[in-house]
Amino acid sequence: MAGPPPLQAVILAGGQGTRLRPLTLARAKPVVPLLNRPFLAYQLALLRAHGVTDVVLACSYRVDDVRAALGDAEHLGIRLRYVVEDDPLGTGGGVRNAADLVAGTLFVLNGDILTDPDLTEMRRFHETRGSRTTIYLQPVPDPRQYGLVETGPDGRLRAFREKPAADEEITTNTINAGIYLIDAELLSRIPRDRPSSIEREFFPALIADNIPCFGWCPTAYWRDIGNPSAYRAAQLDMLHGRAAMPLAPPGQRRDGIWLDGGSTVDPAARIVPPAVVGARVVLGSRCRVGPGAVIGDGTRIGPDARVEGAILWERVEVGAGAVLQDCVLGADVRIGDGARVGPDVVLASGTTVPERATLTA
Numbered sequence: 001m002a003g004p005p006p007l008q009a010v011i012l013a014g015g016q017g018t019r020l021r022p023l024t025l026a027r028a029k030p031v032v033p034l035l036n037r038p039f040l041a042y043q044l045a046l047l048r049a050h051g052v053t054d055v056v057l058a059c060s061y062r063v064d065d066v067r068a069a070l071g072d073a074e075h076l077g078i079r080l081r082y083v084v085e086d087d088p089l090g091t092g093g094g095v096r097n098a099a100d101l102v103a104g105t106l107f108v109l110n111g112d113i114l115t116d117p118d119l120t121e122m123r124r125f126h127e128t129r130g131s132r133t134t135i136y137l138q139p140v141p142d143p144r145q146y147g148l149v150e151t152g153p154d155g156r157l158r159a160f161r162e163k164p165a166a167d168e169e170i171t172t173n174t175i176n177a178g179i180y181l182i183d184a185e186l187l188s189r190i191p192r193d194r195p196s197s198i199e200r201e202f203f204p205a206l207i208a209d210n211i212p213c214f215g216w217c218p219t220a221y222w223r224d225i226g227n228p229s230a231y232r233a234a235q236l237d238m239l240h241g242r243a244a245m246p247l248a249p250p251g252q253r254r255d256g257i258w259l260d261g262g263s264t265v266d267p268a269a270r271i272v273p274p275a276v277v278g279a280r281v282v283l284g285s286r287c288r289v290g291p292g293a294v295i296g297d298g299t300r301i302g303p304d305a306r307v308e309g310a311i312l313w314e315r316v317e318v319g320a321g322a323v324l325q326d327c328v329l330g331a332d333v334r335i336g337d338g339a340r341v342g343p344d345v346v347l348a349s350g351t352t353v354p355e356r357a358t359l360t361a
């Protein structure tokens with residue numbers, strides 16, 4: 001007899017990542033590197049830790065990047081399939097497009113949130129309440145850029161308002177955290193062939209039609225990585241232990257430093273924890289990397305340079321005596337000798353910064 005069907009998830013990974021530009025000009029948002037691993041690897045690890053082994057990625061933009069970074073995810077213990085929208089169908093249409101591959105109760109995730117909730121507990125909550133759609137909720141200081149969710153005393157959904165414009169609509173600081181459990185039978189309510197929004201159409205209609213839907217509020221780390229400062233902060237949170245790391249960075253860990261293979265570290269170079277140093281990195285004499293540095297594969301840091309609170313993608317060249325502080329550098333960036341790159345600067349892949357230049361945000 002066949003065993004129970006595998007637990008399934010759909011991940012929405014088809015946005016253009018506009019707010020994460022210029023980083024997303026070079027790489028799709030779902031696979032931008034976090035601690036030298038593609039972002040979605042963390043979501044897949046979270047799902048796998050809660051028994052989900054069958055995942056459908058709903059993509060539409062830069063699908064080749066995503067495939068190149070994740071493949072079929074066999075190494076993560078997951079069967080990963082891709083459904084591709086010719087034209088973006090929105091968050092509703094994206095899930096609808098995956099509906100033929102799923103059945104039963106499925107997780108649906110926004111593909112840009114770093115979080116560590118107990119999804120097993122979420123399923124238990126969903127089942128015991130007899131819920132047909134459960135939304136993971138988070139309190140935030142400023143809810144305006146999110147989906148606001150009002151619930152009754154029993155947790156039942158009362159209202160869902162996506163990014164309301166008027167002040168009088170800001171009635172709660174509890175927001176949609178971007179993970180749902182949905183009874184797949186409900187997906188037929190989403191139109192098949194036109195763009196639609198799960199937040200603006202599907203959820204409000206479920207509430208209007210009195211279908212039992214609940215909000216679930218765990219205590220968990222949560223961050224939408226969809227803009228550069230959040231993208232950098234999420235990595236520092238993992239490095240400093242403020243966010244759980246569902247996957248360790250590549251390489252060997254020693255004293256708060258992860259060092260991947262093939263790197264050349266000058267005996268007079270210093271790595272100050274926490275820091276992640278990728279494969280085939282070259283650290284020059286007397287340079288200082290960290291605290292809070294992520295160095296991508298093949299990057300070279302020149303003598304006397306300093307890198308602190310900064311995220312560097314692959315093959316960056318940092319000149320002698322340059323200083324990088326609290327910034328993000330895309331792949332193949334070149335920093336001239338003695339240049340300084342300051343807090344919150346984000347450099348697109350391939351940028352060249354001249355010798356002794358000073359960049360501020």
Ligand code: GDD
Pocket residue numbers: 012013014015016058059060085088089090091094095109110111112113145146147148162175176177178199224226
């Ligand atoms: N397949 C597909 N097709 N995916 C899409 C599309 C599309 O046309 N448009 C967006 N997505 C994906 C994005 O890649 C992202 O993973 C997810 O859907 C959410 O889109 P965002 O553009 O990141 O939305 P947001 O951050 O403004 O708001 C959403 O997330 C908030 C939490 O971070 C909403 O769900 C809010 O309600 C929520 O509070």
Ligand code: MG
Pocket residue numbers: 110112224226
């Ligand atoms: Mg987002």
